[in-house]
Amino acid sequence: MNPTMxxxxxxxxxxxxxxxxxxxxxxxxxxxxxxxxxxxxxxxxAEIVRAIESDEQLKVVVFDSAVEGFFLNHxxxxxxxxxxxxxxxxxxxxxxxxxxxxxxxxxxxVTIAKIRxxxxxxxxxxxxxxxxxxxxxxxxxxxxxxVGVGMxxxxxxxxxxxxxxxxxxALEVLLGSDDIHGDLAEAYGYVNRSLPxxxxxxxxxxxxxxxxxxxxxxxxxxxxxVNAASLPTDIEMAAxxxxxxxxxxxxxxxxxxxxxxxxxxxxPGDAENHIGKYLERLNR
Amino acid sequence: MNPTMxxxxxxxxxxxxxxxxxxxxxxxxxxxxxxxxxxxxxxxxAEIVRAIESDEQLKVVVFDSAVEGFFLNHxxxxxxxxxxxxxxxxxxxxxxxxxxxxxxxxxxxVTIAKIRxxxxxxxxxxxxxxxxxxxxxxxxxxxxxxVGVGMxxxxxxxxxxxxxxxxxxALEVLLGSDDIHGDLAEAYGYVNRSLPxxxxxxxxxxxxxxxxxxxxxxxxxxxxxVNAASLPTDIEMAAxxxxxxxxxxxxxxxxxxxxxxxxxxxxPGDAENHIGKYLERLNR
Amino acid sequence: MNPTMxxxxxxxxxxxxxxxxxxxxxxxxxxxxxxxxxxxxxxxxAEIVRAIESDEQLKVVVFDSAVEGFFLNHxxxxxxxxxxxxxxxxxxxxxxxxxxxxxxxxxxxVTIAKIRxxxxxxxxxxxxxxxxxxxxxxxxxxxxxxVGVGMxxxxxxxxxxxxxxxxxxALEVLLGSDDIHGDLAEAYGYVNRSLPxxxxxxxxxxxxxxxxxxxxxxxxxxxxxVNAASLPTDIEMAAxxxxxxxxxxxxxxxxxxxxxxxxxxxxPGDAENHIGKYLERLNR
Numbered sequence: 088m089n090p091t092m093x094x095x096x097x098x099x100x101x102x103x104x105x106x107x108x109x110x111x112x113x114x115x116x117x118x119x120x121x122x123x124x125x126x127x128x129x130x131x132x133a134e135i136v137r138a139i140e141s142d143e144q145l146k147v148v149v150f151d152s153a154v155e156g157f158f159l160n161h162x163x164x165x166x167x168x169x170x171x172x173x174x175x176x177x178x179x180x181x182x183x184x185x186x187x188x189x190x191x192x193x194x195x196x197v198t199i200a201k202i203r204x205x206x207x208x209x210x211x212x213x214x215x216x217x218x219x220x221x222x223x224x225x226x227x228x229x230x231x232x233x234v235g236v237g238m239x240x241x242x243x244x245x246x247x248x249x250x251x252x253x254x255x256x257a258l259e260v261l262l263g264s265d266d267i268h269g270d271l272a273e274a275y276g277y278v279n280r281s282l283p284x285x286x287x288x289x290x291x292x293x294x295x296x297x298x299x300x301x302x303x304x305x306x307x308x309x310x311x312x313v314n315a316a317s318l319p320t321d322i323e324m325a326a327x328x329x330x331x332x333x334x335x336x337x338x339x340x341x342x343x344x345x346x347x348x349x350x351x352x353x354x355p356g357d358a359e360n361h362i363g364k365y366l367e368r369l370n371r
Numbered sequence: 372m373n374p375t376m377x378x379x380x381x382x383x384x385x386x387x388x389x390x391x392x393x394x395x396x397x398x399x400x401x402x403x404x405x406x407x408x409x410x411x412x413x414x415x416x417a418e419i420v421r422a423i424e425s426d427e428q429l430k431v432v433v434f435d436s437a438v439e440g441f442f443l444n445h446x447x448x449x450x451x452x453x454x455x456x457x458x459x460x461x462x463x464x465x466x467x468x469x470x471x472x473x474x475x476x477x478x479x480x481v482t483i484a485k486i487r488x489x490x491x492x493x494x495x496x497x498x499x500x501x502x503x504x505x506x507x508x509x510x511x512x513x514x515x516x517x518v519g520v521g522m523x524x525x526x527x528x529x530x531x532x533x534x535x536x537x538x539x540x541a542l543e544v545l546l547g548s549d550d551i552h553g554d555l556a557e558a559y560g561y562v563n564r565s566l567p568x569x570x571x572x573x574x575x576x577x578x579x580x581x582x583x584x585x586x587x588x589x590x591x592x593x594x595x596x597v598n599a600a601s602l603p604t605d606i607e608m609a610a611x612x613x614x615x616x617x618x619x620x621x622x623x624x625x626x627x628x629x630x631x632x633x634x635x636x637x638x639p640g641d642a643e644n645h646i647g648k649y650l651e652r653l654n655r
Numbered sequence: 656m657n658p659t660m661x662x663x664x665x666x667x668x669x670x671x672x673x674x675x676x677x678x679x680x681x682x683x684x685x686x687x688x689x690x691x692x693x694x695x696x697x698x699x700x701a702e703i704v705r706a707i708e709s710d711e712q713l714k715v716v717v718f719d720s721a722v723e724g725f726f727l728n729h730x731x732x733x734x735x736x737x738x739x740x741x742x743x744x745x746x747x748x749x750x751x752x753x754x755x756x757x758x759x760x761x762x763x764x765v766t767i768a769k770i771r772x773x774x775x776x777x778x779x780x781x782x783x784x785x786x787x788x789x790x791x792x793x794x795x796x797x798x799x800x801x802v803g804v805g806m807x808x809x810x811x812x813x814x815x816x817x818x819x820x821x822x823x824x825a826l827e828v829l830l831g832s833d834d835i836h837g838d839l840a841e842a843y844g845y846v847n848r849s850l851p852x853x854x855x856x857x858x859x860x861x862x863x864x865x866x867x868x869x870x871x872x873x874x875x876x877x878x879x880x881v882n883a884a885s886l887p888t889d890i891e892m893a894a895x896x897x898x899x900x901x902x903x904x905x906x907x908x909x910x911x912x913x914x915x916x917x918x919x920x921x922x923p924g925d926a927e928n929h930i931g932k933y934l935e936r937l938n939r
Contacts, residue, residue: 517873517877518869518870518877521872521873522873523876529877529880529884530880530883530884532881533881533885534884537818537819537820537844537885538786538818538819538885538886539786539788539819539847540787540844540847542765542878542881545877546765546786546866546869546874546877547865547866548869549865560844603884607883610880611880614876614880618876621872623870623872650865650869
């Protein structure tokens with residue numbers, strides 16, 4: 088992280104925005120030690136999305152992480168569910184998290200996810216909301232882990248993954264709930280490319296600078312038509328969110344989440360580093 | 372095959388169902404020597420689908436074969452077409468074969484195809500109806516051979532393949548009518564993965580046991596939403612079936628099927644082992 | 656190119672049609688030195704499409720190039736825009752270029768693009784309109800370069816690429832505007848396969864002869880149903896065309912095109928050979 092960068096959004100605590108130039112911003116997830124997502128993260132993120140939508144000079148945004156080992160992780164289950172569900176609906180009419188994801192897909196700029204470390208649950212959903220994703224071959228770990236703990240994912244991967252990688256591989260990712268390394272993610276088309284970790288920053292930076300030099304009108308109008316050919320409807324995204332909330336409320340799921348915490352979930356260490364494997368231990 | 376396994380469906384003759392556990396069944400195609408599909412096979416299969424749909428404990432089904440060299444092969448053309456077309460419509464309103472295929476995609480359990488040997492025509496259509504497919508690198512041979520003999524495929528690959536692997540590769544598979552080995556099938560996304568034959572059983576078994584340990588409600592609701600994003604309508608499946616039946620009735624097609632039989636089709640040996648190549652000889 | 660081949664369409668100047676057999680034609684783009692596409696090219700092409708649609712014996716068409724280094728390139732920007740936009744609408748109601756592309760996807764024969772050299776803009780759009788594409792590993796260069804010069808592509812890649820290769824890679828191709836070699840195009844599913852240049856002709860010829868031996872009714876009816884599952888609507892194609900024309904008229908785009916010409920665009924040499932790289936120099 089460039090030391091000259093600083094938070095541009097007032098009171099930002101878990102997400103940092105820095106401007107590489109007027110047309111190229113970096114949005115850095117920075118909620119150590121595990122980069123979990125709770126309600127405060129969502130409030131900050133919604134503010135950043137508003138800035139991305141309205142800045143006239145902005146053309147490209149790169150999402151990355153300042154937390155070693157975690158791009159962006161699952162939700163914070165130590166927070167009461169009501170704190171999440173009481174957040175106001177966004178302008179799309181969707182609840183806070185799917186609202187952010189849908190607005191990112193529609194934003195008139197190019198969004199790029201740069202994946203190092205775990206992109207699990209919310210991290211994978213951000214990736215799928217971005218226009219492109221490049222992953223570290225050695226350090227990326229992508230997953231939708233929800234079914235393994237009795238949940239349904241809330242940020243729309245049931246709608247987006249089959250359109251991106253086909254039904255069979257989408258079902259493997261979602262129902263298998265396992266950790267996926269960079270090269271398999273590339274082979275499945277889950278990410279654009281998996282690159283050697285040493286090359287990842289240079290590659291993404293060069294692409295961002297390149298696209299940032301192009302015409303914003305052409306970027307937006309091209310993206311708008313790609314969206315028309317590829318995005319699920321908001322109703323489909325809403326259906327996923329509603330089933331997710333219903334799943335969390337089920338006693339069977341609450342029991343599994345509690346048992347997973349007893350195994351080390353939500354604490355730095357083996358369980359968070361190997362969620363895929365630990366789901367087998369949980370369900371043994 | 373585990374020697375303790377036995378048929379669980381009464382009078383089963385061409386398909387065996389065995390229960391690895393209450394939540395994990397194996398459905399094994401066993402119609403030697405060529406694993407052809409005729410009307411009796413369909414009647415048995417429909418009964419098995421009903422059991423899969425209604426069993427409350429079942430969570431994962433693996434489809435495999437007990438016939439060396441053949442996962443599941445084309446239809447039995449020695450049977451009168453009327454024996455097939457006179458089978459009753461299924462509950463979806465579709466004819467017997469597409470009814471089975473559609474209901475498998477909707478079943479509230481995970482279905483996995485494990486491909487060893489030839490999956491041609493019906494075998495490929497079962498694969499495309501399953502949630503995931505894993506293929507033997509050395510022994511899988513997948514194809515939609517129908518156009519090569521003047522037919523149109525009946526189990527919906529025109530609807531399913533383009534959504535799974537894109538229009539260009541779907542057209543290559545369908546119009547080229549050639550045999551496709553495991554690694555090319557993986558590269559095209561026709562199967563989830565191609566694995567060394569020696570690893571295939573262990574991999575699929577471990578995945579089945581893993582998913583079988585997860586929560587059925589979460590599996591079903593996740594699959595339901597993936598289906599909403601990825602399945603063709605039943606009308607599209609019906610259109611494929613109707614054109615297939617029309618194609619079989621054409622004198623030009625009947626002549627080609629007869630000539631193919633004269634080349635060894637329907638008998639164990641070279642023609643059945645190399646259908647792709649023999650289609651060139653047929654049409655020379 | 657077989658020396659016995661000759662133009663079959665009267666007055667053909669930029670596109671040659673030769674008949675390998677009654678059921679197998681080759682359509683060869685031959686507008687040296689850069690294989691640019693201008694209004695005259697479109698008029699010839701429309702005539703050829705009419706012949707492809709109506710010939711009763713024809714079953715397979717291979718598109719290739721007679722110009723070293725260029726399969727089919729971008730439009731000719733030295734021609735007044737009015738000469739293009741004043742061409743009559745085609746039978747689909749679409750303007751001349753999207754009309755040709757849509758009719759190729761619907762033609763009752765198999766169309767195969769054989770890519771050697773640059774397939775940029777129109778060349779990529781033809782590829783996406785064909786049923787299959789095979790690319791030279793060493794010599795294919797595929798791109799949608801339009802955004803790099805402030806344009807939106809006119810032949811529908813915003814509609815077709817996401818359905819073929821997924822949203823993320825489609826956006827990378829379109830917004831990145833960079834040159835893509837054969838192997839990356841294969842990995843992305845942009846082409847069916849990338850083959851060693853020395854094998855490409857034999858492979859495509861064998862496939863064309865194979866499919867040409869099959870039954871035309873079966874080919875057409877299979878393709879028709881794949882189309883139903885995979886093609887965008889004509890309205891979506893029209894939207895892309897309209898935005899393209901609007902983009903060309905923008906002063907910012909005109910200025911970029913002029914500046915690109917000053918860098919060597921439209922002349923044989925480095926700029927045309929490395930459009931992807933030169934777009935960075937243009938936008939510096």
